[in-house]
Amino acid sequence: MPLNDRQIKNAKPSEKQYKLSDGHSLYVLIKPNGGKYWRFDYTIDGKRKTLSIGTYPTISLAEARQAAEDARRLVANGQSPSEAKQQEKQIKQAAMLHTFEYLAMQWHRANAHRWKQIHADRIISEMQKDVFPFLGQKQIDDISVTDIKVLIDRIAGRGANVTAEKVRQWIQAIYNYAAMLEITDRNPAAPLRGFLAKGGNRHMPALPREKVTEFYQRLGMVNVYPQNRLAVMLVMLVFVRSTELRGGEWSEIDWQAKTWTIPASRMKRPHMHIVPLSDWAIELLRELHGLTGQGRYMFPSRINADGYISEGTLNNIINSLGYKGQATPHGFRSLASSLLNEKGFNPDAIERQLAHIESNKIRAAYNRAEYTEERQTMMQWYSDWLKARYEQAKCME
Incomplete structure (x- = not known):
């Protein structure tokens, strides 16, 4: 029954x-x-x-x-x-192994030894933020040229053309890796080479000096996390590259010597970089230390416990102040360079502080000076110039 x-x-x-x-x-x-x-x-x-x-x-x-x-x-x-059930299970397992995310992670593990840790971390961060949510669970043979075109268009749409092209290159490399494993003979990222307008050596938008006071005024009023506000103030003040600032670790700060030593592994070029810290820089760093000093990073991520804030964090704050297309974190380097050169500081000391590598190899071989004292004086002067406008902005609130 x-x-x-x-x-x-x-x-x-x-x-x-x-x-x-x-x-x-x-x-x-x-x-x-x-x-x-x-x-x-x-x-x-x-x-x-x-x-x-x-x-x-x-x-x-x-x-x-x-x-x-x-x-x-x-x-x-x-x-x-029973055999049909087992075959279905195997098919599902094979399908999972051929998802874009699975193969991307496998490619990353296979190549990680070739990269600096900061570069390997950046690839994973960008993939998790921009790629996996849209392509991660798709079978690698189900992803079209249009899928990738829409993805890199979305990234470029927020002004990150360089990142968009990097993502395209990584996707192309992942498909090459899958082809080597004889999983696919397609590469939908390859036809998109050159799809994005190349930036060449274009200059990032730099905040006009006459707008610095207004910028500080708006920055003081915007609703952001205190440590992120300090990140913007510090990237203006020490004018290192965004990735060098965001990945800063507290162990790199020498409070007594008033220096920030960024190791070669975190620099664009494989050379250690020393940043003399002005009085105001030390003051801001001590304030920041009270917020994040218990951890490894100066600017820890609120999403990834083992990481730091993303590339978009500073850009988003600047854009929210009304300066989209007018200012970028990288543009603060141009602002500093222009002012310091006009003030008459040693151009070699300025270039050294910007961590630029001398293109003339013969000149570079002879010019290995650190210009330590000149750079200390220069950084203090620039700090005083910025702080005067910051104090002016506070009086206008």
Whole structure:
């Protein structure tokens, strides 16, 4: 006699397992631990076999009956339901292994030894932020040229053309890796080479000096986390590259010597960089230390416990102040360079402070000076110039 839900629900375990038959070889196996397991017995090639369907109530009575009916059809066609189930499982596992995210992570692990840690971390960060949410779970052969075009357009749309092209290059490399594994012979990122307008050596928008006071005034009023506000103030003050600032670690600060030593592994060029810290820079860093000093990073991420704030954080703040297209974190380097050169500071000291590498190899071989004292004086002068405008902005609030 067929089962009903009440019978299955009320079935109690006993010392030995027993069966509740639904008929036609479908039954519930009641185990001593109280578990209720759907089973279907069948015969194929003269051998008696059992198909495990699942547990009750996860698999309902109606679902179990449908599964048993599907199994009967397979047996009638000379197929083993258990083998068919295993094949389906293998297909699903293979499909998972061929998702873009799985292959991207495999590619990253295979190549990580070739990269600096900061570069490897950047790739994962960009993938997790911009790529995996849109392409991660797609099969690698299901991703089209249009999918990638839409993705890099979205990144470029926020003004990050360089990042968009980097992402395209990484996707192309991931497809090359998959081709090497003989998983695919496609590469939808390759036709998009040159799709984005090349930036060349274009200059990032730099905040006009006459707008610095207004900038500070708006920065003081915007609703952002205190440490992120300090990040903007410090990138203006010490004019290092955004990635060098954002990845700053407290161990790099020498409070007594009033210097910030950025290791070669975190620099664009593989050279250690020393930043003399002005009085105001020390003051701001001490304020920041009170907020984030308990951890490794000066500007820890609120999303990734082991990381630091993203590239977009500073840009988003600047854009929210109304300076989109007028100012960028990188543009503060141009502002500093212009003012310091006009003031008459040693151009070599300025270039050294900007961590620029001398393009003339012969000149570079002779010009290895650090210009330490000149740079200390220069950084203090620039700090005083900025602080005067900051104080002026405070009086206008």
